[in-house]
Amino acid sequence: MAVRCPGDAGERAWVDGLRRGEAAAFDAVFAGYRRRLYGYLVRMTRRRDVAEDLLQETFLRLAQHAGKLDRETRLGAWLFTVAHRLVVSWARAQAVRSQLAGDLPAREVAHDARSPLEALADSQAQLALERAFAALAPAYREVALLVGVEGMQPAEVAQILGHKPDAIRQRLARARTQLAEALGEYAPASWRMP
Amino acid sequence: MTQDDDAATLAELGRELPGIDLDASSAARIARRARQGVGRGPSLVRFVEPAIAGVFAASYLAWAIARVLEALR
Numbered sequence: 001m002a003v004r005c006p007g008d009a010g011e012r013a014w015v016d017g018l019r020r021g022e023a024a025a026f027d028a029v030f031a032g033y034r035r036r037l038y039g040y041l042v043r044m045t046r047r048r049d050v051a052e053d054l055l056q057e058t059f060l061r062l063a064q065h066a067g068k069l070d071r072e073t074r075l076g077a078w079l080f081t082v083a084h085r086l087v088v089s090w091a092r093a094q095a096v097r098s099q100l101a102g103d104l105p106a107r108e109v110a111h112d113a114r115s116p117l118e119a120l121a122d123s124q125a126q127l128a129l130e131r132a133f134a135a136l137a138p139a140y141r142e143v144a145l146l147v148g149v150e151g152m153q154p155a156e157v158a159q160i161l162g163h164k165p166d167a168i169r170q171r172l173a174r175a176r177t178q179l180a181e182a183l184g185e186y187a188p189a190s191w192r193m194p
Numbered sequence: 195m196t197q198d199d200d201a202a203t204l205a206e207l208g209r210e211l212p213g214i215d216l217d218a219s220s221a222a223r224i225a226r227r228a229r230q231g232v233g234r235g236p237s238l239v240r241f242v243e244p245a246i247a248g249v250f251a252a253s254y255l256a257w258a259i260a261r262v263l264e265a266l267r
Contacts, residue, residue, distance in 0.1 A: 021232050021233025022232070023229050023232055026229050027225065030221075030224075030225045030228070030229075034215075034216065034224075034225075035213070035214075038214060038215060039213070039214040042214050043214075052216065052220055055216070055224060056224045056227065056228065059225070059228035060227070060228045060231055063229065063230070063232045063234070064231050064234065066232050066233055067233050126211070126212055129207060129210055129211055130211060130212065144204060144208075147201050147204050148201075148204030148205055148208030149208035149211060151205055151208075153201075154201070172200055173200065175204075176203075176204065179204075188203050188206065188207065190199065190203060
């Protein structure tokens, strides 16, 4: 990752810059969060083209709301909340489209074909991991990504997803169980059954 | 195993996932487009459709009420 997100003081400076309408502050936020958000969006939608569109919409909304941001805004939580809502809207639209196209034959996909995402894996373990995350139900995958990849606390994830922390902890436990099963020999030792 | 242990192990797993990034030209295009809107607020175009729908709904309601009143006379 080329640019790391700053600490609280740096993030406050970004928020202040955004509130003043400074393009430089926007560029800094974009550089700091673009890769994280894009990774989350690709793994949630499993489509790079859709992830690009949703990433653009996320940053368009940031630009539009820049002047109204609260000084205490936590940009990571704000951006992931917007991205989450966009993913939910997209998934709903997809579900409606699937229902409308219910009579059409499903597109055949070779069973052992690698998705573009899986093609990034450079070892069997990485491939197994990517597939294990992809196999999770979206609600569990989202929590696993936000906690596992983004390093967020369950309470923060609860705020982003608009659920109670207990529900997030439950999803986290289920995600862990499903990941352990899917990973098999690649699962962390502490997750394997005795 | 506690929730914290789960989160820590998940974080270890997460670090193993391959990184995903946009190509540079797409990133530049998205940044350029979004940057133009900094400090401008939502586009007025966003309000046009709801406004038209509102006017249409209000007109239809007024027409329907007029018809009911006419029938009651």
